[in-house]
Amino acid sequence: MRGQSEHGACMPRNKLEPIIRALFLQTFAEHTGAPHEGALEESTVLLETGLDSLGFAILVTRLEEELQFDPFTLSKDPYYPTTFGEFVAFYAANEPR
Amino acid sequence: MTLLNALESVDATRTAIVTPAHSHCFGELVGRGRELARRFRGARVAAYSTDIALATQIFTAADGVASCVLLLPQDVSQNLARELCKRARIQAVVTDAPEKLACIADIVVNSPLDLPVREAAASCTPTQWILSTSGTTSTPKLVSHSLAGLTRTTRTGRSRSVVPIWGMLYDYTRFAGLQVLMQSLLSGATLAKPDHDAALDAQLKFLASAGCTHLSATPSLWRNILMSGAADQLGLRQVTLGGEIADQRILDSLAHTYPSARITHIFASTEAGVGFSVNDGKPGFPAEYLNTSTSGVALDVREGTLWVRNELVAADYVGDGGAVSSDGWVDTGDLVEKIGSRYLFKGRRSGVINVGGNKVHPEEVERVLIAHPHVVMARVFAKSNPIVGALVAASIVRGPDAPSEFRSELRHYLKSRLAPHMLPAVLEFTDALALSSGGKVTRQN
Numbered sequence: 214m215r216g217q218s219e220h221g222a223c224m225p226r227n228k229l230e231p232i233i234r235a236l237f238l239q240t241f242a243e244h245t246g247a248p249h250e251g252a253l254e255e256s257t258v259l260l261e262t263g264l265d266s267l268g269f270a271i272l273v274t275r276l277e278e279e280l281q282f283d284p285f286t287l288s289k290d291p292y293y294p295t296t297f298g299e300f301v302a303f304y305a306a307n308e309p310r
Numbered sequence: 311m312t313l314l315n316a317l318e319s320v321d322a323t324r325t326a327i328v329t330p331a332h333s334h335c336f337g338e339l340v341g342r343g344r345e346l347a348r349r350f351r352g353a354r355v356a357a358y359s360t361d362i363a364l365a366t367q368i369f370t371a372a373d374g375v376a377s378c379v380l381l382l383p384q385d386v387s388q389n390l391a392r393e394l395c396k397r398a399r400i401q402a403v404v405t406d407a408p409e410k411l412a413c414i415a416d417i418v419v420n421s422p423l424d425l426p427v428r429e430a431a432a433s434c435t436p437t438q439w440i441l442s443t444s445g446t447t448s449t450p451k452l453v454s455h456s457l458a459g460l461t462r463t464t465r466t467g468r469s470r471s472v473v474p475i476w477g478m479l480y481d482y483t484r485f486a487g488l489q490v491l492m493q494s495l496l497s498g499a500t501l502a503k504p505d506h507d508a509a510l511d512a513q514l515k516f517l518a519s520a521g522c523t524h525l526s527a528t529p530s531l532w533r534n535i536l537m538s539g540a541a542d543q544l545g546l547r548q549v550t551l552g553g554e555i556a557d558q559r560i561l562d563s564l565a566h567t568y569p570s571a572r573i574t575h576i577f578a579s580t581e582a583g584v585g586f587s588v589n590d591g592k593p594g595f596p597a598e599y600l601n602t603s604t605s606g607v608a609l610d611v612r613e614g615t616l617w618v619r620n621e622l623v624a625a626d627y628v629g630d631g632g633a634v635s636s637d638g639w640v641d642t643g644d645l646v647e648k649i650g651s652r653y654l655f656k657g658r659r660s661g662v663i664n665v666g667g668n669k670v671h672p673e674e675v676e677r678v679l680i681a682h683p684h685v686v687m688a689r690v691f692a693k694s695n696p697i698v699g700a701l702v703a704a705s706i707v708r709g710p711d712a713p714s715e716f717r718s719e720l721r722h723y724l725k726s727r728l729a730p731h732m733l734p735a736v737l738e739f740t741d742a743l744a745l746s747s748g749g750k751v752t753r754q755n
Contacts (some may be wrong), residue, residue, distance in 0.1 A: 243721075244730070261511065266534050267731055268668060270697035274735045281543045285696030292563030293536045 229280075233301050235263075236275050244268035255298030275288040282309055312374030312458060313495070314343045317429065320498040322675035324473065327363045328520055329503045334363045336498070343370030349425035355396055356380035358405040362482050362503045366491070368404055368422060373457055378438035380452070381483040384506070386442075388413045397629030398440050398452055439486055440628050443580045444669075452628035459622030460488060463576075463584045464496045464609070474499040474548070477522040479513065479531060481506075485580040486552055490526050499524070514540035529560045530666040536563055544568070551575040554664055554699050555655045559719050561591050582618040582640040585609060594646070594654035615659055616642045653697050657692060657700075666698030668731040675702060675734065678727050682720065684712040687743045693736050703736035707743055 214270060241249040248293050249262060277283040277304060284307035294300040317326075322337030327677055352374040357368045365381075372379045377736065380398045382391055392414045395403060402425055403418045405411055412419050419425055439460060442450040476494040478501055480487030494501040502520035504513035514535060515526070522544055527535065529551050535541050546568040551560070556575040564573050577585040577595070588595050600609050608619040621639045626633055634640060645656040657663075663670040672690035679688035686707040693703035708716060717737055734755060 258537075260534060260537050261539065264699055266530065266537075269537075270666070270695045270701055271735045273697055274693065274695060274701055278736070283696070285559065289562075291532055291559070291566035293559075293563055295537050295539060295541075 226301060229308075230301050232279065232302060233276065234297075236279060237272060237297075240264070240268060240272040240275055242283050244271060253297055255296060257297045258295055259297060260295075261302060275304070276304070280304070282307070284308070311457075313370050314340065314347070314374065316496050317440075319369060324498065325500045325502060326495065327366060327501045329363070330505050330516055332363065334366075339363075339366055339370050342367040346371035346381065346422045346425075347375050348427050348430075349422060349542060350376040351404045351428040351430055352377055353425070354378050354380075354399055354401045355425075355482075356382050356398070356400045356403040358382040358386070358391070358403055358407065358411060360384060361406055362478065362491070362501070362504065364406055365482065366495070371422060373437050373439075376437050377435075378440055380440040381442070381488070383442050383483045384481045386618065389719045394442060394450070394452060399629070438624070438628075439488075441483070441488065441580050444484070450631065452634065453634060454624035454628050455583065456622060457492075459583055459620070461492050461496055462622060463587065464493050466497050468630070472523075474524045475521050476501050477517040477520075477525040477544075479525070479527050481511060485527075485583075486526065487579060489578065489584070494524075510534055510539050511538050514538060514544065518543035518545075521547070524548035524550075526552065528553040529556050530554060532560055532564060533697055536560075541567055549573045552578055554584055554667060555657075555742040556593055557696075558593050559696065561593065576620075577616075577642075579640075579642060581634050582642055583607070583619040583620040583623045583624065584644075585616075585620070592652065594649075594652045595651055597648060597651050599653075610639065611646055611648075611653065612641075614645050614647065614656075616644045616646050616653075616655075618642055661691070663690075663692040663700050663701055663702055665731040667701065668729075670702055672702075672733050675704065675728065675732055678702060678724065679706060679720075684716060684722055685720075689743050690734065695735075701735040702732060703738070704734035704745060705738045705740050707741065708739055 233292065235252065245263055259267065267282040284303050287309065293303050294303045315338050320336040322335060322340065325333055326336045326339055327334045340672050354377050355372060357365050359365050369379060378398060380394065380400055382394065388411065391411055395414055399478050401417065403414060404409060405418055408418050408420055422459050436456045438454040439457065440452050440454050442452055474497065476490055476499050478487065478490055480490060482488055482491050489503060502522050504516040518540065523546060525546055530638055532551060547570060549564050549568055549571045552575065561573060573587060573591055574587050574589050575586040586595060586599055586609065600611065610617040617639045620640065621638050623634060625635050643659050645659050646653040661672050663672065675690040676688045676717055679685050686709050689705045691703055692700040695701045713719060718736065
C-alpha cells in the first residue's frame with residue numbers, strides 16, 4: 214500500500230486504528246453536528262464521509278495532540294491518503310521509533 | 311489587440327467553452343461579440359451571471375469599445391452590488407439573474423440586446439476591466455486592469471497539435487478565475503466549466519469526461535482533489551497552483567500523481583496582477599527573481615515583505631481614491647524569508663490566518679475569547695496544517711473561577727459565536743502571556 218514505510222512501525226496498526234477511528238467519529242460529530250452514519254471501512258474515502266477538508270484538518274491536529282506526531286510533516290512520501298485504510302497505514306508507517 | 315480580435319484568429323469551429331449543459335464554439339462567441347459591440351460603445355457596464363458563456367459574450371463585445379466592464383462576483387449581495395456599481399459609475403448591469411439584483415433594478419437589463427445602440431465614440435481608450443478584491447477581511451475594493459495586463463503572462467502556443475482543455479474550478483469574476491478564462495480563450499483552448507454547485511467529486515468527474523488537461527487551483531483545493539477518489543481520472547499536462555502558499559508536499563504529490571504535467575505555482579493578486587511563476591518544483595521563488603524585471607513587472611523585498619511593481623495595473627482603486635500602489639510598487643503584505651538562494655513565504659504581515667482560503671483576523675477571535683467571563687487574556691495565532699495550510703490556535707489565561715471542564719465549555723461558547731474556520735482548533739491554557747512595551751499581547755509565535 215502506498216505510504217507504508219519499509220522500516221515498520223512502533224505502535225502496531227491494530228492499536229492505532231481504534232484511536233484514529235474514535236477521534237474521527239468524535240471530530241465528525243463535533244464538526245458536522247451529527248453522528249457519522251454508516252460504516253467506516255478500509256475503502257471509505259474520507260472526504261466522501263461528509264467531513265469537509267476543514268474537519269479533516271482538525272482531525273489531523275487532534276491526532277497530533279493525541280499521538281504526539283504528525284506523519285504529514287515527518288513523511289517525505291509525495292502522497293495524501295484517500296481512504297480510511299490508507300490514512301491509518303500512513304500513521305502506522307510514519308510513527309517515529 | 312482586443313479580445314474580439316484574439317478570438318477571431320482561432321478556428322471558428324473549435325469548442326471554446328463546454329459546460330455540463332452546453333457547448334459553445336469560438337465562431338459563436340465572435341459572432342455575438344460583433345453583433346453586440348455597438349451596444350457597448352463608450353458604456354460603463356457590469357456583468358453578473360453564473361453562465362460563463364454569457365459573460366464571455368459580454369466581455370468579447372465590450373472589450374475595446376466599452377469604457378469599463380465591472381465583474382460582479384458570483385456571491386455578491388444586493389447591497390454590495392449596489393455599492394460596487396455606484397463606485398464604478400455603472401450605467402447598466404447585464405444579467406440573467408435580475409431577481410438577485412432587485413435593489414438596482416433601474417439599471418438592470420436581462421440581455422445585452424436590451425442595451426441601446428450607441429454612436430461610435432470619437433476616441434477609444436483601452437477598456438477598464440474592473441475586478442473586486444475578495445473582501446473577506448474588509449469591504450471589497452475595485453481594481454482596474456487592462457486586457458494587456460490581464461493577459462501579460464498568457465501563453466498562446468497556438469501551434470501545438472493537441473488543443474489544451476482547461477478546467478475551471480474558480481469563480482471567473484475573481485482575478486485567478488479570469489486568468490484561467492483568458493489563458494484558455496487566448497490560446498485557442500477549450501474551457502471546461504463544471505457546475506459550480508456540484509460536489510467536488512462530481513466536478514472532477516465532469517472535467518475528466520471533458521478530457522481536461524490543464525487545471526489551476528489553490529493548494530488547499532489541490533489537496534482536496536488528491537484526497538478525493540477522482541484525482542487519478544484526470545490526465546493533466548499542466549498543473550497550476552496559486553492564491554496560497556504552496557509547500558513541498560503538495561508540489562511533490564502533484565508531480566507524483568501527474569508525472570507528465572508541468573507544475574507551476576504563481577504569485578498573483580487582484581492588486582499586484584501576476585507577479586511571477588515558478589516551475590522548478592520547489593516552494594518559494596529563486597532570489598535571482600529580484601534582479602530580473604520582465605515586461606513591466608519587478609520584485610523587491612522591503613523589511614521582509616514582498617513588493618511587486620506592475621505598471622499594467624491602475625495606481626488607484628476605482629471610486630474611493632485610495633492608492634493601490636506607490637510609484638508603481640504594490641505592498642503585497644506577504645512576509646518572505648531568504649533561505650540560501652531562495653525566498654520562502656512565511657504568512658501575512660498583518661497576522662491574518664489563511665484557513666484553506668478563508669482569512670481570519672486574530673484580533674477578531676481574541677475579542678470573542680476575551681468577552682468570556684473566565685478568560686483573562688488571549689493570544690490567537692496560526693498553527694500550520696498539512697491539509698488547509700493553517701488553522702487557528704489560541705493561548706488563554708484562565709480566571710481563578712474557571713470551572714474544571716472549562717475547555718469544553720469554552721468550545722461550546724465559541725461555536726455559537728464564530729464561523730467554523732475561525733474556531734480555534736488548538737486551545738492551550740497558560741499562566742501568562744508576553745506583553746509588548748505598549749501593553750498589548752504579542753503575536754509572535
